[in-house]
Amino acid sequence: MEIRLSGILLAAALLSGCGWFHRGDKRPQPVVAEEQSTEPSIVEPQVNRREVKTPKIKAKDFELGGYFGALSIQDFGVNPVYGVRAAYHVSEDIFLEGFLARSKAGTTSLEDVFPEITVVSNSGRQFTYYDLDVGYNVLPGEIFLGRGRAFNSALYVTFGMGDVHFADKDQFALNFGAGERLLITDWLAMHLDVRDHVFETDLTGRTKNVHNIEAILGLTAFY
Amino acid sequence: MRPLLASLLLLQAFSVGVVHAKQQLLEVVVAEPYLEMHSGPGRGYPVVYVVGRDEVVQVLYSRTEWYKVRAPRGQEGWVRRAELALTKLANGDPAPIPPYPEFATHRWEIGAGYGVFNHQNLVTTWGDFGLTDSLDVELVLQQALGNIDNRYIASVGMRHTFIPEWRWFSPTAGIGTGYQYIDNKVPPAPLQTHNELAYVSLGARGFITRRFMWRADWRKYVIFTNQNQNEEPEEWKFGLAVFF
Numbered sequence: 001m002e003i004r005l006s007g008i009l010l011a012a013a014l015l016s017g018c019g020w021f022h023r024g025d026k027r028p029q030p031v032v033a034e035e036q037s038t039e040p041s042i043v044e045p046q047v048n049r050r051e052v053k054t055p056k057i058k059a060k061d062f063e064l065g066g067y068f069g070a071l072s073i074q075d076f077g078v079n080p081v082y083g084v085r086a087a088y089h090v091s092e093d094i095f096l097e098g099f100l101a102r103s104k105a106g107t108t109s110l111e112d113v114f115p116e117i118t119v120v121s122n123s124g125r126q127f128t129y130y131d132l133d134v135g136y137n138v139l140p141g142e143i144f145l146g147r148g149r150a151f152n153s154a155l156y157v158t159f160g161m162g163d164v165h166f167a168d169k170d171q172f173a174l175n176f177g178a179g180e181r182l183l184i185t186d187w188l189a190m191h192l193d194v195r196d197h198v199f200e201t202d203l204t205g206r207t208k209n210v211h212n213i214e215a216i217l218g219l220t221a222f223y
Numbered sequence: 224m225r226p227l228l229a230s231l232l233l234l235q236a237f238s239v240g241v242v243h244a245k246q247q248l249l250e251v252v253v254a255e256p257y258l259e260m261h262s263g264p265g266r267g268y269p270v271v272y273v274v275g276r277d278e279v280v281q282v283l284y285s286r287t288e289w290y291k292v293r294a295p296r297g298q299e300g301w302v303r304r305a306e307l308a309l310t311k312l313a314n315g316d317p318a319p320i321p322p323y324p325e326f327a328t329h330r331w332e333i334g335a336g337y338g339v340f341n342h343q344n345l346v347t348t349w350g351d352f353g354l355t356d357s358l359d360v361e362l363v364l365q366q367a368l369g370n371i372d373n374r375y376i377a378s379v380g381m382r383h384t385f386i387p388e389w390r391w392f393s394p395t396a397g398i399g400t401g402y403q404y405i406d407n408k409v410p411p412a413p414l415q416t417h418n419e420l421a422y423v424s425l426g427a428r429g430f431i432t433r434r435f436m437w438r439a440d441w442r443k444y445v446i447f448t449n450q451n452q453n454e455e456p457e458e459w460k461f462g463l464a465v466f467f
Contacts, residue, residue, distance in 0.1 A: 055248060092265045
C-alpha cells in the first residue's frame with residue numbers, strides 16, 4: 001500500500017515537474033473547431049486564423065523647403081534674399097512656421113551721393129533673420145489649370161516674431177504677411193509670400209521703426 | 224525549399240490582404256453605408272468619390288485630421304479622421320486610427336512664444352517631457368533682445384502642474400537652473416558675459432484644440448555674478464505649443 005502510494009506521489013511529482021519545465025514556453029494551442037458533441041451544426045465554420053499586423057499610417061504634417069526673393073531693406077535698397085523654412089501643420093487651419101534667411105544690404109541714397117560717407121560697415125550689411133510664426137489658412141481652395149487639372153491651394157496669413165541681425169546688431173523684429181500655397185502634388189508645394197519685418201533702429205540718426213518688405217517664392221516638401 | 228514556397232503561395236492565396244506585401248499600406252473595409260472622399264484635406268473641398276460598404280480602401284498617409292486613401296479602382300481622395308475611424312480591418316476589428324493624444328496625460332511638448340525679460344523683448348522656445356501627468360522636465364532656449372545687450376539664456380528645470388485634468392486653465396510652478404551669455408551692444412562692456420543662473424516660476428497652461436495648447440509663465444531669476452550683488456531680473460512670457 002505504502003509502495004503504491006509513494007509510486008503515485010512520485011508520478012504526481014514527476015508530472016508536476018514536467019509541468020514546471022513547460023511553464024515558460026506558452027505554446028499556443030491549435031485552434032480546432034470543437035467536435036460536435038451535442039448537435040451537429042449545418043454550417044461548418046471555416047475560420048482562417050492568421051496573425052494580423054497592421055502597418056502604421058505615415059503622418060505628413062511637416063513641411064520643409066527653401067525660398068528666394070527680393071527684400072526691401074528700408075533706406076538700403078532692394079536686395080536678393082534666400083532662406084529656408086519649416087512648418088508643422090497642427091490642424092487644417094493652423095500651422096507653426098519657422099524661417100531663417102539672409103540678404104545683403106545695398107547702399108543708402110546718402111552713400112550714393114557722397115561716396116566718402118559710410119553708414120554701415122561692409123560686414124554690417126549682412127542682413128540675417130529668423131522668425132517664429134503662427135499661420136492661419138484663411139482661404140483654402142483649388143486652382144484650375146485648363147479643364148482637366150486642379151491644384152489644392154490656400155491663401156494664408158502669418159504673424160510672428162524673431163531676430164534681425166543687421167548693422168552688426170541683433171534687433172527684435174515682428175513680422176506679418178500673407179502667402180499662397182499651391183500644392184503641385186500632395187507632397188510638393190509652391191509658395192508665394194509677401195512679408196514685412198518691422199524693427200526699431202537708430203541707424204540713420206533718429207530712432208524709428210523700419211519696414212522691410214520681402215516678396216518670396218518658395219518650394220517645400222511635406223514629410 | 225519547395226514546400227516552403229508552396230506554403231507561402233498558399234498563405235498568399237488565403238490571406239484576404241490586410242497588409243499589402245510591397246508598400247505595407249493599411250487596408251480597411253468600409254463598415255458604414257458609404258465613405259466620402261474629398262478632393263483636398265479640408266472641410267470645404269468637394270466630395271469627388273464615394274466608396275460603398277464592404278469595399279476595401281488603402282490608407283496612404285495623413286495630414287492633420289485628414290487621411291489620403293485609395294479606392295479599389297484606384298481613385299484617390301481625402302477622408303476625415305472621424306469617418307475613417309468608423310471603418311474596420313479585414314478581421315472585423317476597428318481600424319487602428321490613432322486618437323489625438325489626451326491633453327491631461329500627454330508626454331512631449333514643443334512650443335515658442337513672446338515675453339519680456341527685464342524690460343527686453345524675449346523670444347522663447349521650449350521642449351517639455353512629462354515624467355508623470357503633473358511633473359515635467361522643461362528645456363528652454365531663449366533670446367532677450369534689448370537696446371544695451373542681447374542675451375541668450377538656456378535653462379533646464381522641473382515643473383509641477385497642479386491640476387492636470389483641468390483642461391482650459393491649470394496652474395503650474397517650477398524651479399530650475401541655467402546659463403546665460405551676454406552679447407553686448409553698446410559700451411561699457413559687462414564685467415561678465417557668461418553667468419550661471421537659477422529661477423523659480425509660476426505659470427499656467429491650457430488646451431486650445433486637437434494637439435494645440437498655450438502656456439504663460441512668470442520667472443524670477445538669480446543670476447550669479449562675481450560681484451558683491453547677484454542680478455535678480457524678472458521675466459514673463461506667453462507661448463503656443465504642440466503636444467504629442
